[in-house]
Amino acid sequence: SDTKAFSSVVEFPSNLGVDVTGSLLAVQEWKKTEGKWKLQLHQTIPWSSESPAQGTLLCDCRGCVALTRSNENRRTSGVMGK
Numbered sequence: 440s441d442t443k444a445f446s447s448v449v450e451f452p453s454n455l456g457v458d459v460t461g462s463l464l465a466v467q468e469w470k471k472t473e474g475k476w477k478l479q480l481h482q483t484i485p486w487s488s489e490s491p492a493q494g495t496l497l498c499d500c501r502g503c504v505a506l507t508r509s510n511e512n513r514r515t516s517g518v519m520g521k
Contacts, residue, residue, distance in 0.1 A: 444469045444476070450483060452492070462490040 450463040468480040480499050485492040494507035 442471045444471075449486065462486050462492045 446467045446469065448465045448467070450465050452462060462485065463483040464486050465481060465483045467478060467482075469476045470479045471477075480497075482498070483492070483496045485494070494505055497504050497506075
């Protein structure tokens with residue numbers, strides 16, 4: 440497309456220390472307006488299950504939302520609160 444593009448990258452977050460294998464896969468969506476490419480969406484996911492990254496990050500013009508992994512079991516049975 441002349442006005443929409445996607446890119447993907449492997450990220451090496453500095454806050455996770457030295458990581459020569461990369462720990463996050465990022466996907467980006469771009470839109471061309473007024474002759475300039477602007478980032479519309481940026482999302483990261485852990486590169487593998489052994490990644491030190493603890494979840495996914497989804498960002499757009501409104502900000503970012505982080506979804507983290509946890510060992511907690513959030514399933515419930517029956518009526519909530521009982």
